[in-house]
Amino acid sequence: MQIEPQAFDRVLSSMCTEPHPVAREAAERFLATNPGDPGTYPSVTALEDEAVSMLGDIAGLEDPSGYIASGGTEANIQAVRIARNRAETRTPNVVMPESAHFSFQKAADVLGVDLRIVPTDDSFRADLEAVRSCVDEETAMVIGVAGTTEYGRVDPIPELGEIAEAVDAMLHVDAAWGGFVLPFTDFEWHFDHAPVDTMAIDPHKMGQAAVPAGGLLARSDDLFDELAVDTPYLESTSQATLTGTRSGAGVASAVAAMAELWPEGYERQYVRSRNNAEWLADALEKRGYEVVDPTLPLVAADVPKSTFDALRAEGWRISRTGTGELRIVCMPHVTREMLASFIGDLDRLEVRASVPVMSDD
């Protein structure tokens, strides 16, 4: 019996999506290439340079350094690794808001750095006073999130940059999910808005590239010197990536997607996703759920566990925040029809006792 990949028609939990047709075609064409071995596969190395240059355009960085990583986790680990290796102390710490992705916990374990987690404020953004009182002369990096995993919030990046500069720490921005929608908002989040040193920005999330295509950007090339190991038996001389063999499919699909969609296509998608998120938030509010107001296309609402479980049993791929709220990511594959069908199921399966069901017209 052949196992089939799931359809996307009930996937509301993923931060990945169906690759754009041009991204899929490029991935298939470059399936048998390895940008980790540039001496053997020079054409995909040329594509990777293009990918990094285009990511720089999106992230406000004129002459970017970087590479296409396996995803945001690798990019985040590598950023922390740069900071740790540059730190003058043997006991460096890294300061981040509690809203940051769990990959930083992984980075802290892998790299042996002290992770200092500070609370968020009432709007789910890094509490600046808490960050300020947490940094010290051993702080190697301050982390801000531009599009949090749980609520889609954007930390005050310029202010975090000031705090980082005051203690001579690096500033890393995790825009793994948010990077391809933020250019169409008023948020200040990128290299040209603040003294950002490194950034995670993933083509395989809102960028509609095929997995695996994460992005790590750095303001200057010398930051990668910290990571380079010698590479005998490759005709290149050193390697700064975390993994060795890498996916040429991911690289090629990132270039194809960005060439096709940046900026107009991404902007149209952003508007669609934002409108869907607003429609969904409105529909949930009308039904009496407490909704975290979406600032990017991600909706969280206080739906009871029993209802959540009933919806999962219907085949909906949904997930919850750390504090138990239903969390829906309005990715490109998520249509208004899917959301309407989801709300229809929610109404049908509704098990709340006290709140009356209302129409959303």
Add this chain to the structure above:
Amino acid sequence: MQIEPQAFDRVLSSMCTEPHPVAREAAERFLATNPGDPGTYPSVTALEDEAVSMLGDIAGLEDPSGYIASGGTEANIQAVRIARNRAETRTPNVVMPESAHFSFQKAADVLGVDLRIVPTDDSFRADLEAVRSCVDEETAMVIGVAGTTEYGRVDPIPELGEIAEAVDAMLHVDAAWGGFVLPFTDFEWHFDHAPVDTMAIDPHKMGQAAVPAGGLLARSDDLFDELAVDTPYLESTSQATLTGTRSGAGVASAVAAMAELWPEGYERQYVRSRNNAEWLADALEKRGYEVVDPTLPLVAADVPKSTFDALRAEGWRISRTGTGELRIVCMPHVTREMLASFIGDLDRLEVRASVPVMSDD
């Protein structure tokens, strides 16, 4: 102008290859899946269980734990991470032969362990006396290579296991490249031959899967407990992989390739590759080059740099060992015709002064 992927008809340096047609088909079908999010993509998680089980068959392990990693580098880093996290000392060391892959240097930097590199013997295998005198009570792991990157040699794995056991260290075997040919040789290299704790064994090398499909196996599940971080907002509860989002294409293609080729197809390929390596070694020897006798399908020979450069200028993708020898990997895409054409170019470009060219008939 569209950038095209290189053809494989001159690639003699890569440890990756063209994916088998069934592996390519599976990769394309599962391009939009993420085994890093099993609650959303359960079908590819089921495939990953199959992949690990089949890798266990190949590596002599009845009830294997493991996962499909981005490649051998991730598998090696993760094995060292397990050893470091289990060590009772805060200053653990890891002992390996100088023939081990440079990914262990990366692991040492990332993980902050003391890497102790010992020489190899006259046959390019780990010098057991040197290993024995290097381990101590702070040794967390001994590393053996089953198919070295430079010369395709297999370290004395059972003996390394004895040394590791004597100091209560783990034994890791790097069979990233060798794992899919060693079952057809008399070498003792796997879990049933020695007290191996962890192993890197990559479907995307001799296993003919699509990149990225590395493999990390462990003798018991609890070894992965060392690596687990909590995963809020995924419906799974923890994650032991190094990367987060992962390639479902790699997983699906690994299963497809192993289902198609294990064991007969891999054995046929091994015989073809071995015969090609022997033919090539013979052809080079007849021309007066000093050749490192191939024990697995990998040939190294002392070809001068000027000849090497001339061959690269002809479009041959070739690479060199750390000490400068030409190094050719007889992967599945490498045919006798390619090698004959390569030798033809070598004869034509020959710039040696003193050694007469001889016929290889």
